[in-house]
Amino acid sequence: DGGITQSPKYLFRKEGQNVTLSCEQNLNHDAMYWYRQDPGQGLRLIYYSQIVNDFQKGDIAEGYSVSREKKESFPLTVTSAQKNPTAFYLCASSPSIAGNYEQYFGPGTRLTVT
Amino acid sequence: AQSVTQPDIHITVSEGASLELRCNYSYGATPYLFWYVQSPGQGLQLLLKYFSGDTLVQGIKGFEAEFKRSQSSFNLRKPSVHWSDAAEYFCAVGTTYMDTGRRALTFGSGTRLQVQP
Numbered sequence: 030d031g032g033i034t035q036s037p038k039y040l041f042r043k044e045g046q047n048v049t050l051s052c053e054q055n056l057n058h059d060a061m062y063w064y065r066q067d068p069g070q071g072l073r074l075i076y077y078s079q080i081v082n083d084f085q086k087g088d089i090a091e092g093y094s095v096s097r098e099k100k101e102s103f104p105l106t107v108t109s110a111q112k113n114p115t116a117f118y119l120c121a122s123s124p125s126i127a128g129n130y131e132q133y134f135g136p137g138t139r140l141t142v143t
Numbered sequence: 144a145q146s147v148t149q150p151d152i153h154i155t156v157s158e159g160a161s162l163e164l165r166c167n168y169s170y171g172a173t174p175y176l177f178w179y180v181q182s183p184g185q186g187l188q189l190l191l192k193y194f195s196g197d198t199l200v201q202g203i204k205g206f207e208a209e210f211k212r213s214q215s216s217f218n219l220r221k222p223s224v225h226w227s228d229a230a231e232y233f234c235a236v237g238t239t240y241m242d243t244g245r246r247a248l249t250f251g252s253g254t255r256l257q258v259q260p
Contacts, residue, residue, distance in 0.1 A: 033186075035186075038184075069152065069252065069253075070252055070253075071147075071233060071250035071251055071252045071253060072187075072233070072248075072250045074247065077245075077247070079245075085245075117184075119186055119187065121187075126245055126246060127244055127245075127246055128246065129175060129194060129237070129246075130175045130177070130237030130238075130246050130247070130248055131177070131189065131192060132248055133189075134179075134186035134187040134188070135186050136185055136186045137184070137185065137186050139184070
């Protein structure tokens with residue numbers, strides 16, 4: 030069954046700690062994305078990657094970091110520099126960054142920082 | 144810059160009633176348009192998409208949407224709503240960044256649908 034998995038579903042951290050959210054896809058897609066979702070808002074792009082070993086900042090990259098060492102994996106680290114990290118995080122993928130825009134989404138990770 | 148407006152933050156309909164969710168976009172060329180649905184605590188699922196051709200597109204779960212260029216709209220409709228349709232619905236437009244050629248999705252802020260028995 031092809032798809033995108035994100036783990037864990039719920040994550041709790043203390044303020045000041047870095048935390049890494051996992052995203053894995055077995056769709057053989059080249060492009061992967063991380064979005065942040067807050068209540069009453071649409072999705073905002075944090076980072077995206079077109080290809081292995083390459084990634085670019087999105088609209089709200091400050092306080093976040095990513096890596097893309099394997100095609101199927103695109104982990105997101107929420108650092109202590111992120112001022113308001115509590116949110117719902119969604120990972121997505123698409124066959125190509127220059128394709129028809131369609132993206133496939135994972136189930137999301139809800140991060141709570143106290 | 145491209146933008147998407149969903150004017151209704153929250154809509155409540157009775158089960159069995161018809162539904163229309165509004166979406167307006169701003170884009171210079173022919174847009175690539177999408178509707179996604181999100182159940183509480185879940186990811187987004189694609190309902191339908193419009194790239195070109197017939198302006199009335201059919202999607203999953205009995206949904207359809209009509210592209211109206213003159214109104215810059217892509218409203219989502221369903222003739223008879225089921226309780227399981229309660230969710231949040233997002234309209235999105237495909238956006239191309241001319242400097243990099245990158246293609247991205249620009250999302251509206253969503254419409255939360257509540258279904259009354």
